[in-house]
Amino acid sequence: MIQNTLLTWKGDMEFETELNGHQLIIDASPEVGGHNRGPRPKALMLTALAGCTGMDVISILGKMKIVPEEFNVSVDGHLTEEHPKYYELMHIIYEFKGDDLPIDKLKKAIELSQDKYCGVSALYKKAIKLTYEIKLL
Amino acid sequence: MIQNTLLTWKGDMEFETELNGHQLIIDASPEVGGHNRGPRPKALMLTALAGCTGMDVISILGKMKIVPEEFNVSVDGHLTEEHPKYYELMHIIYEFKGDDLPIDKLKKAIELSQDKYCGVSALYKKAIKLTYEIKLL
8 A cells, every 4th residue: 555645845944734634734943944833854753653653552452441541652762963863762651540550461562562563663673773661650 | 862752642542742832633544443633643754754855955955046936745655565564665756846947956955865864764764665756847
């Protein structure tokens, strides 16, 4: 299957696209000629990873009849110093809040996402180091 | 430098984040339990690439005093058939419209982005095949 994104230049550093029917503006910071009318593109790589594995985990937990009170997915991306500046390490923190959450099942859901389902992780892991941890709030 | 994204679960398959001060909702399609309140996460990988290289190219062309009338960046992502479903090939199409655009300089700007500046390309190229072409409208 082929998926597509089409960005249209709007002037200066601003680009516009429509993804699954939702408008998305990408822009640079004023320091490099942008107007911050939208997020920076590179950081969307981290959002893609957090969203992909977050959806896997909450979906797998739902099938196990486990519903956390709160659930956050945080991704730190460590950039290289030299051009091209890319994330050479990404670290995911899965944060759960809830009474009597079974840690073994949380771990199982995360492992299934990381090893079997998350196509964003699968690509990044071929290129860079990807680590994760679980935090109970 | 470390950059971060934090996604907060909003129920079902919906997650919310704030990137550079802009709210972004990620959601799944109704077929897998979502409500399409925002784009799918994986496709953001393509938007990240298009935005990163698009900003490079328009910025480099600006320094060369070249301003196209129109400029679009399209990225096709070819997904694997089996889980984990990831983009095994990405193809970028740089579309330019304008009178007497110097093709050699357009090519130069794209090469600089692909070889030197675009940190999204740099990571993807370590993992998968990345190709591109130029179209004059």
